[in-house]
Amino acid sequence: MKQLLLVFLGGGLGSALRFIIAKFLNSPETGIPYGTFVANILGSFLIGIILGLALKNNALSQNQILFLATGFCGGFTTFSTFAYENHVFLKSGDFMSFAIYTIASFVIGFLAVFFGMYLVKS
Numbered sequence: 001m002k003q004l005l006l007v008f009l010g011g012g013l014g015s016a017l018r019f020i021i022a023k024f025l026n027s028p029e030t031g032i033p034y035g036t037f038v039a040n041i042l043g044s045f046l047i048g049i050i051l052g053l054a055l056k057n058n059a060l061s062q063n064q065i066l067f068l069a070t071g072f073c074g075g076f077t078t079f080s081t082f083a084y085e086n087h088v089f090l091k092s093g094d095f096m097s098f099a100i101y102t103i104a105s106f107v108i109g110f111l112a113v114f115f116g117m118y119l120v121k122s
Contacts, residue, residue: 010071
């Protein structure tokens, strides 16, 4: 029950922060979801750091990992919103934005995880 509460609290904090970032960064004029992109990349970087710390000499407890990685990063990043925003791009025929957003999100997201883990490993 304690672990469920940790994930719940972390997820709530992450979701609230993602909402705030999206409010300030998403562009209704252009339709470009900068907020979602920033949240997903930052969340990827953070999970790299968190899991890197967890692997390095067991620096984090299982409860800390649940709160930070599963809860906070899970609530902060959002695949469902990413998928919906890509649906909007495709439906409107904006194939260039779809391609750039999708490729950039995956490539930069992966690099952010690796970079976070690299920083901790050093």
